[in-house]
Amino acid sequence: MQIGVIGLGLIGSSIARAVKKHTDFKVAGFDIDQPVLNTALEQGVVDSGNAEDACASDVVFVCLFPEAAVEFISSHTFAHIVCDVCGVKGFVSEQLSGRVPGYVGVHPMAGREISGYYAGDADLFLGASLIITADGNTNKEYVQRIKEFAPAIGFERVVVTTPEKHDRIIAYTSQLAHVVSSSYVKSDTAMDYVGFSAGSFSDLTRVARLDPQMWAQLFLENSENLSEEIDTLVGHLLEYKKAIAEGNRQELLLLLSQGRERKDLLDKLKE
Amino acid sequence: MQIGVIGLGLIGSSIARAVKKHTDFKVAGFDIDQPVLNTALEQGVVDSGNAEDACASDVVFVCLFPEAAVEFISSHTFAHIVCDVCGVKGFVSEQLSGRVPGYVGVHPMAGREISGYYAGDADLFLGASLIITADGNTNKEYVQRIKEFAPAIGFERVVVTTPEKHDRIIAYTSQLAHVVSSSYVKSDTAMDYVGFSAGSFSDLTRVARLDPQMWAQLFLENSENLSEEIDTLVGHLLEYKKAIAEGNRQELLLLLSQGRERKDLLDKLKE
Numbered sequence A, B: 001m002q003i004g005v006i007g008l009g010l011i012g013s014s015i016a017r018a019v020k021k022h023t024d025f026k027v028a029g030f031d032i033d034q035p036v037l038n039t040a041l042e043q044g045v046v047d048s049g050n051a052e053d054a055c056a057s058d059v060v061f062v063c064l065f066p067e068a069a070v071e072f073i074s075s076h077t078f079a080h081i082v083c084d085v086c087g088v089k090g091f092v093s094e095q096l097s098g099r100v101p102g103y104v105g106v107h108p109m110a111g112r113e114i115s116g117y118y119a120g121d122a123d124l125f126l127g128a129s130l131i132i133t134a135d136g137n138t139n140k141e142y143v144q145r146i147k148e149f150a151p152a153i154g155f156e157r158v159v160v161t162t163p164e165k166h167d168r169i170i171a172y173t174s175q176l177a178h179v180v181s182s183s184y185v186k187s188d189t190a191m192d193y194v195g196f197s198a199g200s201f202s203d204l205t206r207v208a209r210l211d212p213q214m215w216a217q218l219f220l221e222n223s224e225n226l227s228e229e230i231d232t233l234v235g236h237l238l239e240y241k242k243a244i245a246e247g248n249r250q251e252l253l254l255l256l257s258q259g260r261e262r263k264d265l266l267d268k269l270k271e
Helices: A010-022 A034-042 A051-055 A066-074 A090-096 A140-153 A163-184 A188-192 A201-208 A212-220 A223-245 A251-268 B010-022 B035-041 B051-055 B064-074 B090-096 B138-153 B161-186 B188-192 B199-208 B214-220 B225-246 B249-270
Strands: A002-005 A026-030 A058-061 A081-084 A103-108 A127-132 A155-161 B002-006 B026-030 B059-062 B079-082 B105-108 B131-133 B157-161
Touching: A002 A010, A002 A163, A002 B105, A010 A026, A010 A140, A026 A034, A026 A051, A034 A103, A034 A127, A058 A066, A058 A140, A066 A081, A066 A090, A066 A212, A081 A140, A090 A163, A090 B026, A103 A140, A103 A163, A127 A140, A127 A163, A127 B214, A140 A155, A163 A201, A163 A212, A163 A223, A163 B064, A163 B157, A163 B161, A163 B188, A163 B225, A163 B249, A188 B161, A188 B249, A201 B161, A201 B199, A201 B249, A212 A223, A212 B225, A212 B249, A223 A251, A223 B214, A223 B225, A251 B188, A251 B214, B002 B010, B002 B051, B002 B105, B010 B026, B010 B059, B010 B138, B026 B035, B026 B051, B059 B064, B059 B138, B064 B079, B064 B090, B064 B214, B064 B249, B079 B105, B090 B105, B090 B131, B105 B161, B131 B138, B131 B161, B161 B199, B161 B225, B214 B225, B225 B249
Parallel strands: A002 A026, A002 A058, A058 A081, A081 A103, A127 A155, B002 B026, B002 B059, B059 B079, B131 B157
Antiparallel strands: A103 A127, B105 B131
């Protein structure tokens, strides 16, 4: 089996590294950044380095930003299965589903707050979830093949859903987290944080170090869901604000207890 | 030297455990929960278990919720230094500073999302910051003694500040993080998160599992600072919301880039 990887950034190079480390499959890779491609060849992260060869693979992962992924997949021919790995799926599948026969959308639920080839990690997907998006046009056998491939590079869980449901949930679980983190660091008080912070601050601010170009695309291609989630969060924040400003202990206790119960419930759902 | 610990919950038992593990000092502890006190004695986490003995120690840490800490310190006599460890300092020092001769406020910047004696950890303070609050009434030699003691139980950094400055910064670095996390879990979308989440979601929601009684006290005793920080965060969130809802890519890129620059700056400040 040969795995194709187009774009050797964080996700693409991690897929390539994971295939080389955890399987016996070949990797045909490509990147428009020639020095990166040369390094990947030298380091044995990819076995060959041209786009046509990659597109002829059994499964091709196109690891580019959403607009570039659509452009690449639309303008190339694939022998078998081709997947984008974008964090929004509605935008991509609207343009590819039913037009590109081998197209299946996937979204690896793993990442780092740094990007690029050198941030790649063969173990990035260990324990993570792979989301596969499918609609009426999607080849079911292809979905099955990706489901079987996923554990080989470390995925612990595979979820198959629709592009619409993916985008609705991801707006909350991932995109909102990035909006909050990016907003959180902007208080003037942040400049005095050294010596006054612990784990909660570092958790809340970690992903503020995001790639603006990529996340702007993801947010704008899922603007309705994300706008709604921001509004919901702001609504909740203002409930706490009201109880705190009014010194309403009863109400504040209720809000905090409900939050804790919800958190306990979420932890149980995962088991 | 003998260290006194009143209240053997997460912080109190961690101080006791850290003293026993990392120093040769004695620990005189006390807890109104008799089974917990017995266990601490059996496990050698404390060397003796009565309140008078604890209050006669060289340094006494009163590890109770704010209102109970003020009550305990006001109604007992201490041979030398007595510290509360509360997460708000203005409220406590207003009532104790100048009235209790040996009083010095401290705030260990370490915690866990679980509480109680059994959550205690001898290594909880490794690498953490200890904040000492002082005003015109505070005995400078006592501050110096706590500064010298802190590294012995693992603290990496000691910051001396005023109760007012402490409360202003903590509203942002810690309290706001807990309000956000508690609010974050409340979206209905949360019920569908399994298989759709990665590190950012788990970071943003971790501390939603807080102790409502304790945090309600902390929030209400710092309501002005915290209300202001919630408003600031909501203001920033709505800037992102506006850019996203309007499809204003230029503005969204600017907001995300500013967030990233701020995050990079904060990381540099820490070095």
